[in-house]
Amino acid sequence: MKLLLFVIFVFVAPKSLAQFGTEQLIGTDAAPPVVVTVADIDGDGYPDVISGARSTNGVSWYKNLDGQGSFGSLQLIVDLSEIYGVSTADLDGDGDIDILVSDTYQDKVLWIENLDGAGTFGPPKIIDNNADNVNDAIGVDLDRDGDLDILAAIDQQNTAAWYENLDGLGSFSARNLISSNLLGCRSVFAADIDNDGDLDVVANSANTFTISWFENLDGQGNFGSQNIVAGQAAYVADVFCADIDGDGDMDIMGCTNGDDRVAWHENLDGQGTFGPQRVVTNEALQCTSVFCADLDNDGDVDVLYGSTESAIVENSEIAWSENLDGLGNFGPKQVIGNELKLTRAVCAADIDGDTDMDVFAASQNNNKLVWYENYMILGVMDNSLRNLRVSPNPSSDKIFIDSKNESIEEIVVYDIFGKRLFSEERDVKELDISHLQNGLYFLQITTHNGSLIKKILKN
Numbered sequence: 001m002k003l004l005l006f007v008i009f010v011f012v013a014p015k016s017l018a019q020f021g022t023e024q025l026i027g028t029d030a031a032p033p034v035v036v037t038v039a040d041i042d043g044d045g046y047p048d049v050i051s052g053a054r055s056t057n058g059v060s061w062y063k064n065l066d067g068q069g070s071f072g073s074l075q076l077i078v079d080l081s082e083i084y085g086v087s088t089a090d091l092d093g094d095g096d097i098d099i100l101v102s103d104t105y106q107d108k109v110l111w112i113e114n115l116d117g118a119g120t121f122g123p124p125k126i127i128d129n130n131a132d133n134v135n136d137a138i139g140v141d142l143d144r145d146g147d148l149d150i151l152a153a154i155d156q157q158n159t160a161a162w163y164e165n166l167d168g169l170g171s172f173s174a175r176n177l178i179s180s181n182l183l184g185c186r187s188v189f190a191a192d193i194d195n196d197g198d199l200d201v202v203a204n205s206a207n208t209f210t211i212s213w214f215e216n217l218d219g220q221g222n223f224g225s226q227n228i229v230a231g232q233a234a235y236v237a238d239v240f241c242a243d244i245d246g247d248g249d250m251d252i253m254g255c256t257n258g259d260d261r262v263a264w265h266e267n268l269d270g271q272g273t274f275g276p277q278r279v280v281t282n283e284a285l286q287c288t289s290v291f292c293a294d295l296d297n298d299g300d301v302d303v304l305y306g307s308t309e310s311a312i313v314e315n316s317e318i319a320w321s322e323n324l325d326g327l328g329n330f331g332p333k334q335v336i337g338n339e340l341k342l343t344r345a346v347c348a349a350d351i352d353g354d355t356d357m358d359v360f361a362a363s364q365n366n367n368k369l370v371w372y373e374n375y376m377i378l379g380v381m382d383n384s385l386r387n388l389r390v391s392p393n394p395s396s397d398k399i400f401i402d403s404k405n406e407s408i409e410e411i412v413v414y415d416i417f418g419k420r421l422f423s424e425e426r427d428v429k430e431l432d433i434s435h436l437q438n439g440l441y442f443l444q445i446t447t448h449n450g451s452l453i454k455k456i457l458k459n
Contacts, residue, residue, distance in 0.1 A: 019375045020336045020359060026369040029074045030057045033362040033369050038349035039088040039097045042119040047351055050077075050099065051362065051369050052086035059086055059101055059112070061119065062369070068352040068391060069371060077121045078112055081105045084186075089139025089148050092170040100150065102134045109137050109152055109163070111170060127163050127172045132156035140190040142199055143221040153188040153203060160188055160203040160214070162221060178214050178223045183207035191241035191250040194272045202229075202252055204236040211236055211254050211265070213272060229265050229274045234258025242292035242301045245328040253280075255287035255305055262290060262305050262321070264328060280321050280330045281305075293348040293357050295374065297455070300326035306343035306361055316343040318361050318372070336372050341365035354393045355457050375452075390443065394457035397434040403427075403447065412444040433458050 026049050035052030042048065046064040049071065053060070058080035063072040077099055085102030092098060096117035101110050101124070109128040112121045128134075133156040139148040147168035152161050159180045164173040179185075184206035193200040198219035204211055215224040230236070235258035244251040249270035255262045262280040267273070286308040295302040300323045307316045317338045322331040340363035348357040356374040363370065389402040401408065411431060412423040421441075424431060433441070436458045444453045 021373040021375060023337050023339050023370045023372060024069065026062050026071050026360075026371060027051070027074050028367050028369075030060050030369060031055045031367040032364040033367065034084060034344040034364055035086040036345050036360045036362040036369055037086060037088060037347055038351065038360060041088075041097055041114065043096060043117045046353075047349055048119075049351075049360065049369060049371075050086055050088060052083035052101070054082050054084075054364070058083045059099060063119070064351060068389060069358070069373065075119060078124055080124075085134070085136045085153075087138045091139055091148055091150075091165065093147055093168045098170070100137050100139055102131075102137045102152070104133055104135065104155075107132050107134060109134055109150065111150075113170065125170065128152070128175055131161075131175075135186040136188050138188065138190065140199055142190065142201075142216065144198055144219045149221070151188050151190055151201060153182075153185045155184055155186050158183050158185055158205075160185055160201060162201075164221065176221060179203070179212070179226055181205075181226060182212065187236070187238045189239050189241050193241075193250055193267065195249055195270045200272070202239050202241055204239050204254070206235050206237065209234055209236065209256075209258075211239055211252060213252070215272065227272060230254065230263075230277055234261070237288050238290045240290050240292050244292070244301055244323070246300060246326045251328070253290055253292055253303060255284060255290040257286040257288060257308070260285050260287060260307075262287060262303060264303075266328065278328060281319075281333045283333045284319065285317065288343060289345045291347050295320055295348065295357050295359075296322060297356055298326075303330065304346050304348055304359060306346040308342050316340050316363070318343055318346055318359060320359075337361070337370070340368060340370070352389075353391060355455060375454075388445065388447075388452070390445075390454050390456060393455075394459040395433060396459055397432065399431040399433055399443075399456060401429055401431065401445070403429075403445075406447040406449065408445060408447055410444075410446045412446075414442045414444065415439075 030051040030053040033051045033053045037050050038047045046067040049062045059077040060074045082105030084104040087100045088097045096114045099112040110124040131154045134154045136153040142149045147165040149165045150163040160178040161175045182205040187204045189202040190199040198216045201214045211230040212226045234256045237257045240253045241250045249267040253264045262284045263277045266275040284305045289306040291304045304320045315338050318336045319333045342365040344364045345362045351358045358374045359372045413421045
């Protein structure tokens, strides 16, 4: 009865449901990594990891071998010397994932075609060879013609610009200027800020301590004048757009490494009128990267951030803050890991197929790419249970339990209302769920070292 009451309590008042495991190494041969992102490079249904580095093996990827976060060795995409931005997009419309690169050292925006959909890449194709210290480039449809254009942040030219995909096959136009008044423009994001059905542009200006947005006036990529969102944001390092308060419009999240702050601005009217800075934390020491995602599976947007080492903390931190009420009131900083040095980038994705968001980080000074598993544990967890895996998840018929060296004493299945449905005793290795209706369920797994509860999805 105690367990039933506990599960019901979790649904009524969820609190910090995400519990992250220890650092798991992806690779150390991309040196030193400053970018990490996740996408299915080889079309096998499992998300892989892509890295950008500043020295050797500039752009590379690591295959997710089993769909559970076991990675293969580095596979080189292109050997460039100094990368600050790597993103993924289907730039030629053939259904697979290509690579978009900001080659900061050579001042180039370029893309690399995935030739076979299996991770065999062609030579780099130059989009712009005069983008002085380009820091960021992403694939977005700015002119609403159904293909992906490119949006870029060019630091030394104080510029946000875009390049039209002319034929949907990856032939790009010359630079289309959005603004050249963004001193130290290093981060850009595309979102429908004014709710008119097209993508507007958000950009930072690190040297003037501002975040700005530019209206897509006609849906064709003709942009209006600069709208300043934030002032006195001490050295804006990164920006991200998401519906933080759940009101249906896009708000802006930013991190600043001059004042160790992660903060957001509310879109007050859904038209791009933004409120004052609302601080998430002042403890993101020299924050370098920010990413928004539902980390605790409660239906709202939390915030993930990375930092560098400082005079206060020797190692950098990867941390998150919970959106407590879905309205943008955040809880305290929760440290996921602090083993790395100079964390340049963080992101989140479900790498192990268990329906929750895991966390990834690139550590420049450790030459490491790492990930942290999100266990989404709703019950009691003993450290010895961290390696227990449930797969596949989602599943239509059978769930397999990899308990490593743990002997399972009992598995109990509950529905979302806390009702006990059935149980299995003794050393259970598989569980038949074919008779259950599609939906969300909970497994209470008990071993001699303790118990935990994991979510499963029947489909």
